[in-house]
Amino acid sequence: MKILFSLSIKSLWNRRVSVGLTVFSISISVLLLLGVEEIRTQTRQSFTQTISGTDLIVGARSGPVQLLLYSVFHIGDATNNISWSSYQQITKHPSVAWAVPISLGDSHRGYRVMGTSSDYFQYYRFAGDGKLAFQSGKPFADLYDAVIGAEVADALRYQLEDSIVLAHGLGRVSFTEHDDKPFRIAGILARTGTPVDKTVLVSLEAIEAIHIDWQHGTMPLPGQRVSAEQARQMQLQPKTITAFMLGLKSKIATFQLQRAINEYASESLSAILPGVALQQLWSMLGVVEIALLAVSACVAFAGLLGLSSALLTSLNERRREMAILRSVGGRPWHIFGLLIAESAIIALAGCGLGTLWLYTGVILLSPVLQSTWGLTLTVTIPGWFECLVLAAIVSAAMLIAAIPAWLAYRQALNDGMMPRL
Amino acid sequence: MRKKISATLFFLLSLCINPVVYSGDSSKKQHGAHVHGEAVLNLALEGKSVLVELQTPAANILGFEHQPATAEQRNAVDRAVQMLEKHATVFQFDAGACRQTSLEMESPFTDDGEDHHDDGHAHKHDHSHHHDHAHKHDHDAHHHDKTDSGHKESEHHKEHDSHSEFHIVYHLTCAKPQAISAVEVTVFKHFSGFETVRVQWVGASGQGMQKASQSQTRVSLKP
Amino acid sequence: MNASISLDRVRFRWRGSARDVIHIEKFAVDKHEKLFIKGPSGCGKSTLLNLIAGVFEPTAGDVHILGKSITRLSQAQRDVFRADHIGFVFQQFNLLPYLSLIDNVLLPCHFSKRRKQQALSGGQSLTTAASELLSQLGIVGDELNKNSVMQLSVGQQQRVAVARALMGSPEIVIADEPTSALDEDAQADFLRLLFELCDKNGCTLLFVSHNRQLESMFDRVVSLPELNRAGQPLV
Known part of the structure; x- marks a missing residue:
């Protein structure tokens, strides 16, 4: 009515x-x-759009969700690191097509620093088939080169060739800075809408170099410092990494390889299927x-x-x-x-x-x-x-x-x- | 502010994650957790080849987990093995024109003349390394009645020895793999011991996981 | 039959009550008659009016309105019958505060097709009919265009209520203490206008009041306590 x-x-x-x-x-x-x-x-x-194309993620033995969160989303911390030798041995497996190591633990003004290899730029995929692209610059070539995500660049108004200092640990205000070994910004990534935007990427060797004179996580005594140039001459192969991503030649092998890694004899490892962990x-x-x-x-x-x-x-x-x-x-x-x-x-x-x-x-x-x-x-x-x-x-x-x-x-x-x- | 939000989210996340971290570790579940009624079905699709593996406590299939004592029980084991040799007993794709090409089966209690009787595990194939591990994890992740801490030691050992699993790998070739959009878990129809089957899949479109149950037997293979 | 309203051995009692509130053997109002019903409050005036309006159903007896036995009608039919044939003016707060003057006057036309048709029979629109009626009641110009009826004086409000009661020319107008909120001069003015319009429309007027000063202006006066054999109900 x-x-x-x-x-x-x-x-x-x-x-x-x-x-x-x-x-x-x-x-x-x-x-x-x-x-x-x-x-x-x-x-x-x-x-869901943050990670695609990665078949397995391997880290220290932990729950799959925890491993996924710290390795890909940078939420929380790893329970343990894994040894470089395990990484090398597993990546030699015939099913493995590519492997990208990840080393976390340092930060720059609240943004995570991730040590990795230059393969990261080639194999990391997001949102289906999205590939990392450079807004400007290029991947790190020198030991003290850094590549920053779009958000880091925007928020801190960084440009190519700017010099930045990494901090030990994850605090926004850190008193223990690696200020003796400054980095040069070599590349700025295009925006991805993933945690990569908020990450500072350096090489694994760089992570090793800035910690080379550190003993058990504490700052070196004045007499024992190793300068940036001295570090270049030293053995910079990492002893441990946080996790690594694996791409396989054939998906058929996924579960067998996962099982093999989970049963890896010399170290307690977890291999997770990122898509399955996401479901969990x-x-x-x-x-x-x-x-x-x-x-x-x-x-x-x-x-x-x-x-x-x-x-x-x-x-x-x-x-x-x-x-x-x-x-x-x-x-x-x-x-x-x-x-x-x-x-x-x-x-x-x-x-x-x-x-x-x-x-x-x-x-x-x-x-x-x-x-x-x-x-x-x-x-x-x-x-x-x-x-x-x-x-x-x-x-x-x-x-x-x-x-x-x-x-x-x-x-x-x-x-x-x-x-x- | 950002820090506060992150901390809050992480707190929330850890609240829900922790029980899983400490009790339901799926890496163990993959090959060790022995919970009656539950099973894992893994599917890997690459091109025209498909690999599917089923891992389940023998109790789900046979109703018992000890050496068959009677002729009837021995028959039951043989019958189950015969049925499980056909993948359609366990799963069926909705499309794709798939054909089973080969099969690997580790089953307990099958009398193959092998010398694995003593520990309650007989294998058609030699998987001794794997078997050792499964054995160890059996012990770690024994969830039979969820109060395992209350077990008497002798009882625990007895049960541990009697636990055994089927591990079956089916290899299939599919003429039209792109047509596959879902898998029907048919094992519920044939064996009443199954309550939930954790279906994990990897394929060209990504990865996924879903639990199938007696009332929900169809699992979509799209992300 | 010349009676506009007639009650025949009508009794009414509240559900669950053991005594009658109304017991009227015989009561009739002629067509075009202006009847004054007097009585103190609590003597059953409201109940009587509700019975005539067909809102309440008598416990026994018969009520005829315009020759029709409304006791034989269903509740829904009585609602329609009331809307078609009876206009009401109450003591106070007659108007819906959220409607304009014109909309208040037009209300009966929304619920009664018959009154809508009669209002339109003069050939003008409903709004024109309403403003004409209002101007006959002395509400013109500025007052007419006021959007909130709450801006009107009490006397003006009562006149708008009369316009609404007469809109679409119902045969019967029931006024329940319409003047009690008015001062003496205004009471006389109000009554004069009401009579004038009732005569013009040829309607029967049932006027309930306890103010005996007004009695003399009516055709006939009935004392409800004398009429009602149920006597004084407990209040």
Whole structure:
């Protein structure tokens, strides 16, 4: 009925302050529900796109998710390093097509430093078949050359040939800097949307060189220092690395090689399938996601209850209004419909506003998320999940409004046209 | 700020990861964890060749894990081995026109005249090195009833000795491998001992893992 | 039959109650009659009006409106019947605060096709009909264009309520203490206008009040406590 709709719109507008608050609370729950889903899907996409084309990742014995997180995403630390000899022996396996070593542990102004070989630039793949490209410069050639990710370059305003000093450990402010062996920026990578953007890449030998005079992780005594030039003359083959990535000649061998590495006799190693580890990560995060969704659903429920109670408390002061409607020919079910319509309108407005919040949030926050997390949030057309959530909220609002609507109906019948106020 | 967020995320992550790190290490699960009802199915696809391996406690297939004592039990072992020689008993692709080309099977209790009786493991093929490891991990990751710390030592040994596994590798050739989009885990139909099968796959489109169960036997092989 | 409203052995009691609130043996209002019903509050005035309006159903007896027994109608039919044939003016707060003057006056036309058609029968639009009615009641110019009815004085509000009650020319107008919020001069003015328009529309007026000063202006006066055999209900 048209009149019901126009009456409810006008009636709501008349109470716009309290209705506005209700709309606001519903919009917050819509924002939460949609936001959690948005972040969930985009995080997954972002994570999934970070590594591709690598068949196995090998590190010290640990859980697959942990190994994946520290080696590829630079989240957390390795439990242990692995020996260079294990690396060499495994990469000699006939199934292995390529291997890229990774050595982590140092940092530069909060960004991770990763020691690797120049093969990294050739074999690392992201987002399907994406290959690392250079914005400017080229891979490290000299011992004290560094290649930096796009985010590092942007945030610290670095350019080619700038000189940087690496710090020992991962603290943002480190007191133990390798300032005796500064690096020259030889290349800047193009943006990838992966943790590579936030990484400083140097050669494995460079990692070895800056630690060559260190004893058990402590700074060298003044008399025992080895200068940058002296280090060049020394044996710089690393003794340990953090992990390595493997590409195989044929995927058929994947599981056999994985088993062989897991059973490697001289050292406790773990070989993981990155795609499988990612799945495990999702199933773990699934619990958190469900918890977040459940909390959001509770917020939505609370919002709807608030809507219902707002309608309920307004009933008494609207008895006169209902009586007037009755006197001009409004039927009890008109009163019922009026409240349901009001509830639906409030919920719709809440959904609209919540969606607006979400997109505003995505637009405003995506640069921040991109730089801190490498998370790319994009404005997407609402999918079936979003539509489902919005439809569910509107239906739930109408359903829950049935309580005040029914009471109003009863009240309209009992009051007749002369409510005893 | 960034630091704080990272720390929070890492805290959250470690909350959910830790139990897995210490209990469900999949590298062990690959070849050692012996949990009745569970099994691992690995699929590797490269061009037209497909390799599929099934690793499962014998109990899932036979219902017992001791030396067959009666003629009936011996028959059961033979029947199971016969069935498992056909890959369709374990899995079937939705498409791809695949044909089984060869098979490797390590099965317990099969009377091949080999001298492996004493430890409860008989093999059609010689995998002694591997076998030793499996043996060791059996011990490490024994999850039979999830309260293994409460086991009496003698009981533990007895059970450990009696645990045994099937390890079967199927080699297939597929005429149209690009048509394969999913695998149907058929083993649930044939052996009631299976509850969940962890399906791990690697192929041209990437890698993935999904758990199949009696109610969800189809596993998509798309990332 | 010349009666506009007639009640025949009507009894009413609340569900679960053991005593009648209303017990009227015989009561009739003629067509075009202006009837004054007097009585203190709590003597069953509201209940009587709800019975005549068909909002409440009598426990026993029969109510005829315009020759039709509304007790034989369903609740839904009674709602339509009421909308078609009866206009109401209440004591106070007659208007929906969120509607404009014109929209308030037009309300009955949204619920009753019959009144909408009658309002349109003069050949003008509904809005014109409403403003014409309002101007006959002395609401013109600035006041007419006011968007919020809450900006009107109480007297003006009551006149808008009269316009709404008369919109689409219903046969019966029921006014329940419409003047009690007005001062004495305004009361007389209001009544004069109400009578004038009722005469013009040829409608029956049922006017309920406890203010006996107004009695003399009516065709007939009925005392509800005398009419109602149920006596004084417990309040």
